[in-house]
Amino acid sequence: MENNYIVIGYGQLALSALLILVNVALSAVLRLGLAQSLLIGTLRMVVQLLLIGFVLEWLFTQDNALIILAIALVMTAIAGVAAVNRTQRRFVGIYWNSLLSVLGASALVTGFAMVGIIRVQPWYDPQYLIPMLGMVLGNTLNGISLGLDRFMEGLIGQRDQVETLLALGATRWEAAHGQVRNAIRVGMIPTINSMMVMGLVSLPGMMTGQILAGADPIDAVRYQIVILFMIAAGAALGLFGVVLLAYRRLLSPDHQLRLDYLEKASR
Numbered sequence: 001m002e003n004n005y006i007v008i009g010y011g012q013l014a015l016s017a018l019l020i021l022v023n024v025a026l027s028a029v030l031r032l033g034l035a036q037s038l039l040i041g042t043l044r045m046v047v048q049l050l051l052i053g054f055v056l057e058w059l060f061t062q063d064n065a066l067i068i069l070a071i072a073l074v075m076t077a078i079a080g081v082a083a084v085n086r087t088q089r090r091f092v093g094i095y096w097n098s099l100l101s102v103l104g105a106s107a108l109v110t111g112f113a114m115v116g117i118i119r120v121q122p123w124y125d126p127q128y129l130i131p132m133l134g135m136v137l138g139n140t141l142n143g144i145s146l147g148l149d150r151f152m153e154g155l156i157g158q159r160d161q162v163e164t165l166l167a168l169g170a171t172r173w174e175a176a177h178g179q180v181r182n183a184i185r186v187g188m189i190p191t192i193n194s195m196m197v198m199g200l201v202s203l204p205g206m207m208t209g210q211i212l213a214g215a216d217p218i219d220a221v222r223y224q225i226v227i228l229f230m231i232a233a234g235a236a237l238g239l240f241g242v243v244l245l246a247y248r249r250l251l252s253p254d255h256q257l258r259l260d261y262l263e264k265a266s267r
Helices: 008-031 035-059 066-086 094-117 126-157 160-168 172-197 206-210 217-250
Strands: none
Touching: 008 035, 035 066, 035 126, 035 217, 066 094, 066 126, 094 217, 126 160, 126 172, 126 217, 160 172, 172 217, 206 217
16 A cells, blocks of 8 residues: 555664654753653653554454454553542542543543544544544543642642631532632643644644645644544543542531541652
């Protein structure tokens, strides 16, 4: 099959690795202590991406909905766990909360896009489902991580205020809704910032990839806009779900603040 783009061979890929030496040199000159982390991160990134390339090559030949859904579930589970791993504190059930929020948000948003907007046939076509789900998951987990962390730290920082309101007869929602709002606002900032400069400062990876692969730029832009709407909706739904579940956990039904449920995350 003839490609409409320049294929990058493994020799050229190895040559591109020289670019990372800029970071290593900068770290060495300024004594930042990041050289080892950079090299490990580079190695992990290369291995992970090459492996996923082989997996996707195999997956795109599959026509079994169960196999494709199983892969999607694994991706969702990893995203749910990764979102919690970046928070500074934990409580019992936080991983389930994250998994439920990521699963609900990504299934709803990606399902609507596949069936209602793009109308892929069949709806589980891995060429569309897996990349789109991956982009939704990546941004949803970032939003969840930021929002969840801010909510827990906010409750700790505003503990006196929240407990005073509860002591004066306020409901748990009246006492903590400010922290809920602040957590959701913080979690949405990366998505909003990204959308604000899209096309002016940055060109999205998916759109760039499509253009490099020979797609019409206008077609690539239309896909990118749909993806950005999916990302925004997925991040908002996942963030709202996980913060609401954390709120219900850390503020009991009898209107008590339960910071004793929180534990410092071990690194």
